Amino acid sequence: MSGSVVEIIRPQGKTADGDEKEPLVVGRAVYEHPYIVRLCHWVNTVALFVMVGSGLQIFRAFPSFGAKIPQKDLLHWPRAFAIGGWLGGALQWHLTFMWIYIATGGLYLGYQIFSGNYHQVLFTRRDIPGVWPMAKHYFFLGERPPATEVYNPLQKQAYTTAIILGGLSVLTGLAVWKPIQFSWMVWMMGGFHYARIWHFAVMWAILFFVLGHLVMVILHGWNNFMSMLTGWKKDPKC
Amino acid sequence: MKNNVPQMDEKKIQGVTRRQLLKLTPVLALGAFAIPGLQEGLLKKGLGFSDWASARLFRAGHPATIFDDSELAPFEEFPINGYDVDDPGVDLENWKLTVGGAVQKPGEYKLSQVQALPRIRQNTRHICVEGWDVIGRFGGARLSDFFTLVGADTTARFITVKCADDYYESLDMATALHPQTLLCYEMYDQPLTREHGAPLRLQIPTKIGYKQAKYLTELKVTNVLDKVGYWEDQGYSSFYGL
Numbered sequence: 001m002s003g004s005v006v007e008i009i010r011p012q013g014k015t016a017d018g019d020e021k022e023p024l025v026v027g028r029a030v031y032e033h034p035y036i037v038r039l040c041h042w043v044n045t046v047a048l049f050v051m052v053g054s055g056l057q058i059f060r061a062f063p064s065f066g067a068k069i070p071q072k073d074l075l076h077w078p079r080a081f082a083i084g085g086w087l088g089g090a091l092q093w094h095l096t097f098m099w100i101y102i103a104t105g106g107l108y109l110g111y112q113i114f115s116g117n118y119h120q121v122l123f124t125r126r127d128i129p130g131v132w133p134m135a136k137h138y139f140f141l142g143e144r145p146p147a148t149e150v151y152n153p154l155q156k157q158a159y160t161t162a163i164i165l166g167g168l169s170v171l172t173g174l175a176v177w178k179p180i181q182f183s184w185m186v187w188m189m190g191g192f193h194y195a196r197i198w199h200f201a202v203m204w205a206i207l208f209f210v211l212g213h214l215v216m217v218i219l220h221g222w223n224n225f226m227s228m229l230t231g232w233k234k235d236p237k238c
Numbered sequence: 239m240k241n242n243v244p245q246m247d248e249k250k251i252q253g254v255t256r257r258q259l260l261k262l263t264p265v266l267a268l269g270a271f272a273i274p275g276l277q278e279g280l281l282k283k284g285l286g287f288s289d290w291a292s293a294r295l296f297r298a299g300h301p302a303t304i305f306d307d308s309e310l311a312p313f314e315e316f317p318i319n320g321y322d323v324d325d326p327g328v329d330l331e332n333w334k335l336t337v338g339g340a341v342q343k344p345g346e347y348k349l350s351q352v353q354a355l356p357r358i359r360q361n362t363r364h365i366c367v368e369g370w371d372v373i374g375r376f377g378g379a380r381l382s383d384f385f386t387l388v389g390a391d392t393t394a395r396f397i398t399v400k401c402a403d404d405y406y407e408s409l410d411m412a413t414a415l416h417p418q419t420l421l422c423y424e425m426y427d428q429p430l431t432r433e434h435g436a437p438l439r440l441q442i443p444t445k446i447g448y449k450q451a452k453y454l455t456e457l458k459v460t461n462v463l464d465k466v467g468y469w470e471d472q473g474y475s476s477f478y479g480l
Contacts, residue, residue, distance in 0.1 A: 179480050
């Protein structure tokens, strides 16, 4: 279970009388990320990378949201930034890694719900009062509010949004892949054309999150990064 | 620092974090997809799994959405997506469909025999694997009615078709029996034009575009597929139900 803080100590040997010296406290550490969360995070990172790359290659086959005749291309995405090489290859990657993407998303959600660990990330009404002070701090307009939890209210908001976007990417993808079996979802999304647009838009929203996520990881340094690998964060702020 | 915070030796926590890091090694298994010798087989397995799931998701009684006449694309804007030639030069006068395999009455069938079956007209969406789609109006005979005519064994697993060009396709029996699956000889209430597959094509609203083979010449009912389809055999999904 996450959240347990320990003091890191360095033994100081024995006194002349043979007693243990009081050990030196050299730091603190907290177990922040349970194993399942870390596993899902990294497998999903790879899956997301492949889904975006192959998705862009699929989009290259018809880079438009209009009619085929006449075809108005929206953008010409370079092949070098796509995965699969051709439409058939990209579909193989996309239709393979979507299962990995769904599986890690599902395992993560299931774990969070049943372990109760979701409290760490889920943005709720209690977090609303903390949003404004934290936002001011991020824009250099205020002191950093004292940390009381692993994640601050803005982090919770960002992670909760990212998880919702992940769910939406699956649902919009299902609507594009199986528009007849899931015709009700296509209808809810405003039709097949819109399902395809939503699927594309959700991808960009996720990429926007990833960009912000990477910036924050860089700003917060090595200990923060390592915590997603080992679970343990050295010298946490709370 | 006399509080209740548990203490851990710095050597010990190094060991703990190292073990936790090692527990993530299964992630490296995904690297198998980057190994050229394994990649093709793994992707084939993944695509095969998707096809298996597609077949499970297919519901025989669930119809494709039917659209109003007002939603139809104009006939001129219905794309002609021939992969090779738009007109393979079919002799429409003497055209016949050769029927074989697990059927009681194999042989050659004339277009008039297909047209004598109840005519279905439907406005459905045609979706290309590339991503574009178009709503068109199609007319023809239910493939299932044609099965009755030729005495097809509907417990067989597949049908296969050959075309006047070198295109070929196959279809799972569940989809073949779907009431909207047509042997199509009309578009927009007019006889099929050559570019759209005259005189007879498949029209399967529950399948992706490349399954809708044009210029049919041969139809077989079978339990074994030695080839799946022109595009499928190059790496596209075999089932690709919508």
